[in-house]
Amino acid sequence: MSPHSVPLLPYRPGPVAWLGIVAATCLILFLFEKILWLVVPFVMGLLIHYVLSPLKYRLLLAGVPHKTAAALVALGAFLALGGLLFLSVPRLSTELGSWPELTARYLDGGIRLLTDSVRQLEKRFSFLAHAHVSRELALQIADLTNSFAHKYLPAVAVTLAAWAPSLLLGPFIAFFMLRDGWRFKKFLGRSVANAYFERTLYLLDQVDRTARVYFVGLLQLTVFDTLCLALGLWVLGMSNPLLLGLLTAVLAWVPFIGSVMGCVVVVLVAATDFPGNPGMAYGAVLLFVVVRLLDDFVFMPLTIGKSLKMHPLLTVLMIFVGGAVAGVPGLMLVLPVLGVVMVLGESIGMIVTDARLRARHAHARTLREAAARRGL
Protein backbone atom coordinates (compact mmCIF):
# COMPACT_ATOMS: atom_id res chain seq x y z
CA MET A 1 0.00 0.00 0.00
CA SER A 2 2.06 2.95 -1.19
CA PRO A 3 1.17 6.55 -0.59
CA HIS A 4 -1.02 7.52 -3.44
CA SER A 5 -2.86 10.53 -4.65
CA VAL A 6 -5.18 11.25 -7.53
CA PRO A 7 -4.24 14.57 -9.16
CA LEU A 8 -6.78 17.15 -8.06
CA LEU A 9 -8.52 19.13 -10.77
CA PRO A 10 -10.36 22.14 -9.38
CA TYR A 11 -14.08 21.32 -9.33
CA ARG A 12 -16.36 23.69 -11.22
CA PRO A 13 -20.12 23.12 -11.13
CA GLY A 14 -21.54 22.39 -14.60
CA PRO A 15 -25.01 23.14 -16.01
CA VAL A 16 -26.59 20.14 -14.25
CA ALA A 17 -25.15 21.22 -10.90
CA TRP A 18 -26.42 24.77 -11.49
CA LEU A 19 -29.89 23.48 -12.35
CA GLY A 20 -29.78 21.51 -9.11
CA ILE A 21 -28.70 24.63 -7.18
CA VAL A 22 -31.54 26.74 -8.62
CA ALA A 23 -34.10 23.92 -8.08
CA ALA A 24 -32.93 23.40 -4.49
CA THR A 25 -33.16 27.16 -3.83
CA CYS A 26 -36.76 27.21 -5.16
CA LEU A 27 -37.70 24.15 -3.09
CA ILE A 28 -36.22 25.64 0.08
CA LEU A 29 -38.05 28.94 -0.50
CA PHE A 30 -41.29 27.06 -1.10
CA LEU A 31 -40.84 25.13 2.17
CA PHE A 32 -39.78 28.30 4.00
CA GLU A 33 -43.00 30.00 2.99
CA LYS A 34 -44.92 27.09 4.56
CA ILE A 35 -43.05 27.42 7.87
CA LEU A 36 -42.56 31.17 7.83
CA TRP A 37 -43.59 31.33 11.51
CA LEU A 38 -40.34 29.48 12.26
CA VAL A 39 -38.09 30.94 9.55
CA VAL A 40 -38.66 34.59 10.55
CA PRO A 41 -37.73 34.11 14.25
CA PHE A 42 -34.78 31.94 13.16
CA VAL A 43 -33.44 34.68 10.86
CA MET A 44 -34.11 37.20 13.62
CA GLY A 45 -32.20 35.00 16.09
CA LEU A 46 -29.34 34.66 13.60
CA LEU A 47 -29.14 38.46 13.20
CA ILE A 48 -29.15 39.03 16.97
CA HIS A 49 -26.54 36.29 17.37
CA TYR A 50 -24.24 37.91 14.79
CA VAL A 51 -24.60 41.31 16.48
CA LEU A 52 -23.95 39.97 20.00
CA SER A 53 -21.28 37.33 19.34
CA PRO A 54 -18.34 39.85 19.33
CA LEU A 55 -19.37 40.82 22.89
CA LYS A 56 -19.41 37.17 23.91
CA TYR A 57 -15.91 36.70 22.46
CA ARG A 58 -14.69 39.67 24.50
CA LEU A 59 -15.98 38.03 27.67
CA LEU A 60 -14.40 34.70 26.68
CA LEU A 61 -11.12 36.51 26.23
CA ALA A 62 -11.49 37.89 29.74
CA GLY A 63 -11.72 34.32 31.02
CA VAL A 64 -15.49 33.98 31.40
CA PRO A 65 -16.74 30.45 30.54
CA HIS A 66 -18.90 29.96 27.39
CA LYS A 67 -22.24 29.53 29.16
CA THR A 68 -21.74 32.43 31.56
CA ALA A 69 -20.55 34.71 28.73
CA ALA A 70 -23.64 33.88 26.66
CA ALA A 71 -25.93 34.44 29.65
CA LEU A 72 -24.29 37.77 30.52
CA VAL A 73 -24.46 39.08 26.95
CA ALA A 74 -28.10 37.98 26.58
CA LEU A 75 -28.99 39.56 29.92
CA GLY A 76 -27.21 42.81 28.96
CA ALA A 77 -29.03 42.96 25.61
CA PHE A 78 -32.35 42.18 27.29
CA LEU A 79 -31.82 44.94 29.87
CA ALA A 80 -30.74 47.45 27.20
CA LEU A 81 -33.77 46.65 25.03
CA GLY A 82 -36.09 46.63 28.05
CA GLY A 83 -34.73 50.00 29.20
CA LEU A 84 -35.17 51.47 25.73
CA LEU A 85 -38.75 50.21 25.54
CA PHE A 86 -39.48 51.47 29.05
CA LEU A 87 -38.20 54.94 28.17
CA SER A 88 -40.11 55.08 24.91
CA VAL A 89 -43.41 53.66 26.25
CA PRO A 90 -45.01 57.07 27.05
CA ARG A 91 -44.19 58.45 23.59
CA LEU A 92 -45.09 55.20 21.83
CA SER A 93 -48.47 54.93 23.55
CA THR A 94 -49.32 58.52 22.53
CA GLU A 95 -48.22 57.91 18.93
CA LEU A 96 -49.97 54.52 18.68
CA GLY A 97 -53.18 56.10 19.94
CA SER A 98 -53.08 58.70 17.20
CA TRP A 99 -51.75 56.52 14.37
CA PRO A 100 -55.09 56.20 12.50
CA GLU A 101 -55.32 60.02 12.38
CA LEU A 102 -51.64 60.27 11.44
CA THR A 103 -52.07 57.71 8.64
CA ALA A 104 -55.13 59.53 7.35
CA ARG A 105 -53.30 62.89 7.49
CA TYR A 106 -50.29 61.57 5.54
CA LEU A 107 -52.56 59.81 3.02
CA ASP A 108 -54.49 63.04 2.51
CA GLY A 109 -51.24 64.90 2.00
CA GLY A 110 -50.14 62.38 -0.63
CA ILE A 111 -53.50 62.48 -2.40
CA ARG A 112 -53.44 66.29 -2.43
CA LEU A 113 -49.97 66.22 -4.01
CA LEU A 114 -51.12 63.73 -6.64
CA THR A 115 -54.31 65.60 -7.59
CA ASP A 116 -52.45 68.95 -7.62
CA SER A 117 -49.84 67.47 -9.95
CA VAL A 118 -52.52 66.06 -12.26
CA ARG A 119 -54.33 69.46 -12.29
CA GLN A 120 -51.07 71.12 -13.30
CA LEU A 121 -50.77 68.60 -16.13
CA GLU A 122 -54.38 69.26 -17.17
CA LYS A 123 -53.54 72.96 -17.49
CA ARG A 124 -50.69 72.10 -19.87
CA PHE A 125 -52.30 69.30 -21.87
CA SER A 126 -55.88 69.94 -22.97
CA PHE A 127 -56.62 66.27 -23.77
CA LEU A 128 -56.17 65.47 -20.07
CA ALA A 129 -58.53 68.30 -19.12
CA HIS A 130 -61.14 67.02 -21.61
CA ALA A 131 -60.89 63.56 -20.06
CA HIS A 132 -61.44 65.04 -16.55
CA VAL A 133 -58.51 62.98 -15.29
CA SER A 134 -58.13 64.84 -11.97
CA ARG A 135 -61.85 64.48 -11.13
CA GLU A 136 -61.86 60.75 -11.97
CA LEU A 137 -58.67 60.24 -9.96
CA ALA A 138 -60.11 62.08 -6.94
CA LEU A 139 -63.29 59.98 -7.07
CA GLN A 140 -61.39 56.68 -7.29
CA ILE A 141 -58.98 57.61 -4.50
CA ALA A 142 -61.86 58.70 -2.28
CA ASP A 143 -63.55 55.35 -2.89
CA LEU A 144 -60.35 53.48 -2.07
CA THR A 145 -59.53 55.43 1.11
CA ASN A 146 -63.12 55.16 2.42
CA SER A 147 -63.00 51.38 2.26
CA PHE A 148 -59.26 50.97 3.05
CA ALA A 149 -59.41 51.12 6.83
CA HIS A 150 -62.58 49.06 6.94
CA LYS A 151 -61.19 46.37 4.65
CA TYR A 152 -57.55 46.01 5.58
CA LEU A 153 -56.87 47.31 9.11
CA PRO A 154 -58.58 44.42 10.98
CA ALA A 155 -56.63 41.92 8.87
CA VAL A 156 -53.35 43.75 9.62
CA ALA A 157 -54.17 43.78 13.36
CA VAL A 158 -54.99 40.04 13.37
CA THR A 159 -51.77 39.20 11.45
CA LEU A 160 -49.69 41.24 13.91
CA ALA A 161 -51.33 39.50 16.88
CA ALA A 162 -50.69 36.06 15.32
CA TRP A 163 -47.03 36.89 14.65
CA ALA A 164 -46.21 38.33 18.08
CA PRO A 165 -45.58 34.97 19.90
CA SER A 166 -43.54 33.69 16.98
CA LEU A 167 -41.36 36.81 17.00
CA LEU A 168 -40.67 36.29 20.71
CA LEU A 169 -38.90 33.08 19.65
CA GLY A 170 -36.18 35.19 17.95
CA PRO A 171 -34.33 36.32 21.12
CA PHE A 172 -34.78 32.82 22.58
CA ILE A 173 -33.13 31.21 19.52
CA ALA A 174 -30.38 33.88 19.59
CA PHE A 175 -29.57 33.00 23.21
CA PHE A 176 -29.14 29.31 22.42
CA MET A 177 -27.08 30.13 19.32
CA LEU A 178 -24.79 32.21 21.53
CA ARG A 179 -24.59 29.53 24.21
CA ASP A 180 -24.42 26.30 22.19
CA GLY A 181 -23.62 27.36 18.61
CA TRP A 182 -20.00 26.17 18.92
CA ARG A 183 -21.18 22.72 20.03
CA PHE A 184 -23.45 22.39 17.00
CA LYS A 185 -20.52 22.37 14.57
CA LYS A 186 -18.80 19.65 16.62
CA PHE A 187 -22.04 17.69 16.73
CA LEU A 188 -22.38 17.83 12.93
CA GLY A 189 -18.70 16.97 12.50
CA ARG A 190 -19.09 13.83 14.61
CA SER A 191 -21.69 12.43 12.21
CA VAL A 192 -19.28 12.52 9.26
CA ALA A 193 -16.87 9.74 8.24
CA ASN A 194 -13.12 10.41 8.61
CA ALA A 195 -12.52 10.56 4.85
CA TYR A 196 -15.03 13.40 4.36
CA PHE A 197 -14.34 15.17 7.63
CA GLU A 198 -12.03 17.99 6.48
CA ARG A 199 -14.22 18.82 3.48
CA THR A 200 -17.31 18.85 5.69
CA LEU A 201 -15.65 21.24 8.14
CA TYR A 202 -14.76 23.46 5.22
CA LEU A 203 -18.33 23.28 3.95
CA LEU A 204 -19.80 24.21 7.35
CA ASP A 205 -17.34 27.06 7.66
CA GLN A 206 -18.25 28.39 4.21
CA VAL A 207 -22.00 28.18 4.93
CA ASP A 208 -21.50 30.03 8.22
CA ARG A 209 -19.24 32.61 6.55
CA THR A 210 -21.72 33.22 3.68
CA ALA A 211 -24.69 33.67 6.02
CA ARG A 212 -22.67 35.84 8.43
CA VAL A 213 -21.25 38.14 5.73
CA TYR A 214 -24.72 38.47 4.13
CA PHE A 215 -26.68 39.27 7.28
CA VAL A 216 -23.99 41.43 8.90
CA GLY A 217 -23.66 43.19 5.51
CA LEU A 218 -27.40 43.74 5.46
CA LEU A 219 -27.26 45.36 8.89
CA GLN A 220 -24.33 47.57 7.84
CA LEU A 221 -26.20 48.52 4.68
CA THR A 222 -29.23 49.47 6.78
CA VAL A 223 -27.05 51.71 8.96
CA PHE A 224 -25.44 53.42 5.90
CA ASP A 225 -28.86 53.90 4.25
CA THR A 226 -30.43 55.25 7.45
CA LEU A 227 -27.64 57.78 8.00
CA CYS A 228 -27.59 58.99 4.37
CA LEU A 229 -31.39 59.32 4.16
CA ALA A 230 -31.63 60.94 7.59
CA LEU A 231 -28.95 63.46 6.67
CA GLY A 232 -30.67 64.28 3.37
CA LEU A 233 -34.12 64.58 4.97
CA TRP A 234 -32.70 66.76 7.75
CA VAL A 235 -31.11 69.06 5.14
CA LEU A 236 -34.51 69.23 3.36
CA GLY A 237 -36.04 70.22 6.70
CA MET A 238 -38.39 67.27 7.19
CA SER A 239 -39.66 66.12 10.57
CA ASN A 240 -38.30 62.94 12.25
CA PRO A 241 -35.51 62.42 9.68
CA LEU A 242 -33.81 59.58 11.61
CA LEU A 243 -37.04 57.62 12.09
CA LEU A 244 -37.99 58.08 8.44
CA GLY A 245 -34.49 57.08 7.31
CA LEU A 246 -34.59 53.93 9.45
CA LEU A 247 -38.07 52.99 8.25
CA THR A 248 -37.16 53.34 4.57
CA ALA A 249 -33.84 51.51 5.07
CA VAL A 250 -35.65 48.57 6.71
CA LEU A 251 -38.29 48.55 3.97
CA ALA A 252 -35.44 48.26 1.45
CA TRP A 253 -34.76 44.74 2.81
CA VAL A 254 -37.46 43.65 0.35
CA PRO A 255 -35.86 44.05 -3.10
CA PHE A 256 -37.63 46.43 -5.54
CA ILE A 257 -41.01 46.61 -3.74
CA GLY A 258 -39.45 47.78 -0.45
CA SER A 259 -37.57 50.62 -2.12
CA VAL A 260 -40.73 51.85 -3.89
CA MET A 261 -42.70 51.67 -0.62
CA GLY A 262 -39.94 53.60 1.19
CA CYS A 263 -40.00 56.29 -1.48
CA VAL A 264 -43.82 56.54 -1.23
CA VAL A 265 -43.59 56.97 2.57
CA VAL A 266 -41.02 59.76 2.25
CA VAL A 267 -43.10 61.52 -0.45
CA LEU A 268 -46.26 61.27 1.69
CA VAL A 269 -44.46 62.84 4.65
CA ALA A 270 -42.98 65.59 2.46
CA ALA A 271 -46.36 66.36 0.86
CA THR A 272 -48.07 66.54 4.27
CA ASP A 273 -45.39 68.50 6.13
CA PHE A 274 -45.08 71.01 3.30
CA PRO A 275 -48.53 71.40 1.70
CA GLY A 276 -48.51 73.59 -1.37
CA ASN A 277 -44.78 73.05 -1.84
CA PRO A 278 -44.47 70.13 -4.29
CA GLY A 279 -40.78 70.94 -4.74
CA MET A 280 -40.14 69.37 -1.35
CA ALA A 281 -41.73 66.07 -2.41
CA TYR A 282 -39.73 66.10 -5.66
CA GLY A 283 -36.61 66.85 -3.60
CA ALA A 284 -37.37 63.82 -1.42
CA VAL A 285 -37.74 61.64 -4.52
CA LEU A 286 -34.42 62.94 -5.86
CA LEU A 287 -32.76 62.23 -2.50
CA PHE A 288 -34.19 58.74 -2.56
CA VAL A 289 -32.86 58.08 -6.07
CA VAL A 290 -29.38 59.37 -5.08
CA VAL A 291 -29.29 57.12 -1.99
CA ARG A 292 -30.45 54.13 -4.07
CA LEU A 293 -27.64 54.77 -6.56
CA LEU A 294 -25.14 55.09 -3.71
CA ASP A 295 -26.54 51.85 -2.36
CA ASP A 296 -26.21 49.93 -5.61
CA PHE A 297 -22.77 51.17 -6.61
CA VAL A 298 -20.95 51.90 -3.33
CA PHE A 299 -22.53 50.40 -0.20
CA MET A 300 -23.83 47.15 -1.64
CA PRO A 301 -20.45 46.01 -3.09
CA LEU A 302 -18.80 46.92 0.24
CA THR A 303 -21.28 44.97 2.37
CA ILE A 304 -23.58 42.26 0.95
CA GLY A 305 -21.70 42.05 -2.36
CA LYS A 306 -18.76 40.45 -0.55
CA SER A 307 -20.83 37.42 0.39
CA LEU A 308 -22.49 36.69 -2.93
CA LYS A 309 -20.04 36.21 -5.75
CA MET A 310 -22.69 35.67 -8.40
CA HIS A 311 -23.49 37.12 -11.79
CA PRO A 312 -25.74 40.23 -11.59
CA LEU A 313 -28.15 38.73 -14.17
CA LEU A 314 -28.52 35.58 -12.08
CA THR A 315 -29.11 37.75 -8.98
CA VAL A 316 -31.93 39.71 -10.65
CA LEU A 317 -33.49 36.58 -12.17
CA MET A 318 -33.40 34.76 -8.85
CA ILE A 319 -35.06 37.71 -7.09
CA PHE A 320 -37.97 37.39 -9.55
CA VAL A 321 -38.02 33.60 -9.12
CA GLY A 322 -37.99 34.01 -5.31
CA GLY A 323 -40.92 36.42 -5.51
CA ALA A 324 -42.86 34.06 -7.78
CA VAL A 325 -42.23 31.01 -5.56
CA ALA A 326 -42.70 32.52 -2.11
CA GLY A 327 -43.98 36.10 -2.44
CA VAL A 328 -42.43 38.82 -0.26
CA PRO A 329 -40.56 36.33 2.01
CA GLY A 330 -39.14 34.79 -1.17
CA LEU A 331 -37.92 38.21 -2.34
CA MET A 332 -36.20 38.79 0.99
CA LEU A 333 -34.68 35.36 1.47
CA VAL A 334 -33.77 34.31 -2.05
CA LEU A 335 -30.25 35.78 -2.06
CA PRO A 336 -28.98 34.37 1.26
CA VAL A 337 -30.59 31.01 0.48
CA LEU A 338 -29.04 30.96 -2.99
CA GLY A 339 -25.63 31.88 -1.52
CA VAL A 340 -25.78 29.02 0.99
CA VAL A 341 -27.13 26.50 -1.57
CA MET A 342 -24.33 27.49 -3.98
CA VAL A 343 -21.73 26.71 -1.32
CA LEU A 344 -23.49 23.43 -0.46
CA GLY A 345 -23.84 22.46 -4.14
CA GLU A 346 -20.21 23.18 -4.97
CA SER A 347 -18.91 21.37 -1.89
CA ILE A 348 -21.14 18.32 -2.32
CA GLY A 349 -20.17 18.19 -6.01
CA MET A 350 -16.52 18.34 -4.98
CA ILE A 351 -16.95 15.44 -2.53
CA VAL A 352 -19.09 13.27 -4.83
CA THR A 353 -16.73 13.63 -7.79
CA ASP A 354 -13.59 12.83 -5.74
CA ALA A 355 -12.90 9.13 -6.39
CA ARG A 356 -9.96 9.09 -3.98
CA LEU A 357 -12.11 10.24 -1.03
CA ARG A 358 -14.70 7.56 -1.81
CA ALA A 359 -11.94 4.93 -2.03
CA ARG A 360 -10.50 6.04 1.31
CA HIS A 361 -13.93 5.87 2.90
CA ALA A 362 -14.45 2.33 1.51
CA HIS A 363 -11.01 1.33 2.85
CA ALA A 364 -11.80 2.73 6.30
CA ARG A 365 -15.12 0.87 6.32
CA THR A 366 -13.35 -2.39 5.46
CA LEU A 367 -10.90 -1.79 8.32
CA ARG A 368 -13.76 -1.12 10.74
CA GLU A 369 -15.63 -4.24 9.66
CA ALA A 370 -12.44 -6.32 10.07
CA ALA A 371 -11.91 -4.80 13.54
CA ALA A 372 -15.50 -5.63 14.49
CA ARG A 373 -15.06 -9.28 13.34
CA ARG A 374 -11.77 -9.71 15.22
CA GLY A 375 -11.95 -12.50 17.80
CA LEU A 376 -15.26 -13.90 16.56
Next chain:
Amino acid sequence: MASILKLSFGGKAPAAHHRLGKTFLFSGLTRRQLKIVDALLHDRHYLAGEVVFDLGEEGQALYILLSGRMAVLHPAQGELPLAELGSGDFFGEMALLDELPRSAQVRALEDSHVAVLFRGDFEKLMESHAELASRIAMQLARYLGNRLRQMLVQRPASGD
Protein backbone atom coordinates in the same frame (compact mmCIF):
# COMPACT_ATOMS: atom_id res chain seq x y z
CA MET B 1 -6.17 16.02 48.74
CA ALA B 2 -5.65 19.75 48.56
CA SER B 3 -4.71 19.50 44.91
CA ILE B 4 -7.85 17.46 44.14
CA LEU B 5 -10.00 20.12 45.80
CA LYS B 6 -8.15 22.80 43.90
CA LEU B 7 -8.86 21.02 40.61
CA SER B 8 -12.49 20.26 41.25
CA PHE B 9 -13.23 23.87 42.19
CA GLY B 10 -11.61 25.14 38.99
CA GLY B 11 -8.43 26.43 40.66
CA LYS B 12 -5.26 27.14 38.73
CA ALA B 13 -4.31 23.56 37.87
CA PRO B 14 -1.02 23.17 36.01
CA ALA B 15 -1.44 23.43 32.22
CA ALA B 16 0.66 20.24 31.82
CA HIS B 17 -2.25 18.21 33.24
CA HIS B 18 -4.44 19.24 30.32
CA ARG B 19 -4.60 16.79 27.41
CA LEU B 20 -3.04 19.44 25.13
CA GLY B 21 -0.45 20.46 27.71
CA LYS B 22 2.37 18.29 26.37
CA THR B 23 2.02 19.41 22.76
CA PHE B 24 4.86 21.73 21.72
CA LEU B 25 2.46 23.96 19.77
CA PHE B 26 0.51 24.82 22.90
CA SER B 27 3.36 25.05 25.38
CA GLY B 28 3.29 28.42 27.11
CA LEU B 29 -0.51 28.54 27.17
CA THR B 30 -2.28 28.77 30.49
CA ARG B 31 -4.87 26.17 31.47
CA ARG B 32 -7.65 28.66 30.71
CA GLN B 33 -6.22 29.30 27.24
CA LEU B 34 -5.89 25.56 26.65
CA LYS B 35 -9.57 25.19 27.51
CA ILE B 36 -10.46 27.86 24.94
CA VAL B 37 -8.43 26.04 22.27
CA ASP B 38 -9.85 22.67 23.33
CA ALA B 39 -13.40 23.96 22.79
CA LEU B 40 -12.50 24.44 19.11
CA LEU B 41 -11.00 20.99 18.57
CA HIS B 42 -12.76 18.03 16.97
CA ASP B 43 -11.95 14.54 18.28
CA ARG B 44 -11.42 11.79 15.68
CA HIS B 45 -10.45 8.13 15.94
CA TYR B 46 -8.45 6.32 13.23
CA LEU B 47 -7.84 2.60 12.89
CA ALA B 48 -4.42 1.17 12.09
CA GLY B 49 -3.93 1.49 8.31
CA GLU B 50 -6.47 4.28 7.87
CA VAL B 51 -5.34 7.32 5.87
CA VAL B 52 -5.73 10.65 7.69
CA PHE B 53 -4.93 12.76 4.64
CA ASP B 54 -3.30 12.31 1.26
CA LEU B 55 -0.42 13.90 -0.58
CA GLY B 56 -1.79 16.62 -2.89
CA GLU B 57 -5.03 17.08 -0.95
CA GLU B 58 -5.96 20.65 -0.02
CA GLY B 59 -5.18 21.02 3.68
CA GLN B 60 -7.81 22.51 5.94
CA ALA B 61 -6.74 21.43 9.41
CA LEU B 62 -3.94 20.74 11.86
CA TYR B 63 -3.92 17.39 13.70
CA ILE B 64 -2.70 16.75 17.24
CA LEU B 65 -2.00 13.13 18.08
CA LEU B 66 -3.40 12.43 21.54
CA SER B 67 -2.73 8.68 21.55
CA GLY B 68 -1.47 6.05 19.11
CA ARG B 69 1.18 6.23 16.36
CA MET B 70 1.14 7.62 12.84
CA ALA B 71 3.50 7.57 9.85
CA VAL B 72 4.31 10.35 7.42
CA LEU B 73 4.77 8.82 3.96
CA HIS B 74 5.91 10.08 0.56
CA PRO B 75 5.86 8.19 -2.77
CA ALA B 76 9.57 8.92 -3.26
CA GLN B 77 10.35 6.86 -0.13
CA GLY B 78 7.88 4.03 -0.82
CA GLU B 79 6.72 2.38 2.41
CA LEU B 80 9.64 3.82 4.40
CA PRO B 81 8.13 6.57 6.58
CA LEU B 82 9.64 10.04 6.49
CA ALA B 83 8.76 10.28 10.15
CA GLU B 84 6.87 8.43 12.85
CA LEU B 85 4.68 10.43 15.17
CA GLY B 86 3.63 9.63 18.72
CA SER B 87 1.38 10.99 21.42
CA GLY B 88 1.76 14.79 21.79
CA ASP B 89 3.07 15.30 18.23
CA PHE B 90 1.20 17.34 15.67
CA PHE B 91 1.07 17.29 11.87
CA GLY B 92 -0.56 19.06 8.92
CA GLU B 93 0.52 22.36 10.48
CA MET B 94 1.07 24.08 7.10
CA ALA B 95 -2.70 24.01 6.58
CA LEU B 96 -3.01 26.74 9.22
CA LEU B 97 -0.80 29.01 7.16
CA ASP B 98 -1.78 28.48 3.53
CA GLU B 99 -4.11 26.58 1.21
CA LEU B 100 -1.35 24.68 -0.61
CA PRO B 101 -1.76 20.92 -1.14
CA ARG B 102 -0.51 18.51 1.54
CA SER B 103 3.14 17.58 0.98
CA ALA B 104 2.85 14.00 2.28
CA GLN B 105 0.41 11.29 3.26
CA VAL B 106 -0.27 10.53 6.92
CA ARG B 107 -1.50 7.07 7.89
CA ALA B 108 -2.27 5.52 11.27
CA LEU B 109 0.21 2.81 12.31
CA GLU B 110 -2.00 1.77 15.19
CA ASP B 111 -5.44 2.73 16.45
CA SER B 112 -5.10 6.44 17.21
CA HIS B 113 -6.98 9.34 18.73
CA VAL B 114 -6.42 12.82 17.30
CA ALA B 115 -7.73 16.32 17.96
CA VAL B 116 -8.28 18.47 14.86
CA LEU B 117 -7.92 22.25 14.69
CA PHE B 118 -9.68 23.59 11.60
CA ARG B 119 -8.09 26.56 9.79
CA GLY B 120 -11.34 28.58 9.86
CA ASP B 121 -11.50 28.15 13.64
CA PHE B 122 -7.85 29.20 13.98
CA GLU B 123 -8.61 32.33 11.92
CA LYS B 124 -11.56 33.12 14.18
CA LEU B 125 -9.28 32.57 17.19
CA MET B 126 -6.89 35.15 15.72
CA GLU B 127 -9.77 37.64 15.59
CA SER B 128 -11.29 36.89 18.98
CA HIS B 129 -8.25 35.87 21.05
CA ALA B 130 -5.36 37.59 19.30
CA GLU B 131 -2.86 37.05 22.15
CA LEU B 132 -3.61 33.36 22.42
CA ALA B 133 -3.46 32.83 18.64
CA SER B 134 -0.20 34.78 18.37
CA ARG B 135 1.35 32.48 21.00
CA ILE B 136 0.36 29.46 18.95
CA ALA B 137 1.62 31.14 15.76
CA MET B 138 4.93 31.92 17.51
CA GLN B 139 5.34 28.29 18.58
CA LEU B 140 4.52 27.22 15.02
CA ALA B 141 7.17 29.60 13.66
CA ARG B 142 9.72 28.18 16.15
CA TYR B 143 8.82 24.63 15.12
CA LEU B 144 9.17 25.42 11.40
CA GLY B 145 12.45 27.25 12.05
CA ASN B 146 13.83 24.21 13.87
CA ARG B 147 12.76 21.94 11.04
CA LEU B 148 14.45 24.19 8.48
CA ARG B 149 17.65 24.16 10.54
CA GLN B 150 17.56 20.36 10.74
CA MET B 151 17.10 20.13 6.97
CA LEU B 152 20.04 22.47 6.36
CA VAL B 153 22.20 20.36 8.69
CA GLN B 154 21.14 17.11 7.04
CA ARG B 155 21.60 18.30 3.42
CA PRO B 156 25.47 18.53 3.38
CA ALA B 157 25.65 15.26 5.28
CA SER B 158 23.49 13.46 2.73
CA GLY B 159 25.60 15.07 -0.04
CA ASP B 160 28.66 13.36 1.38
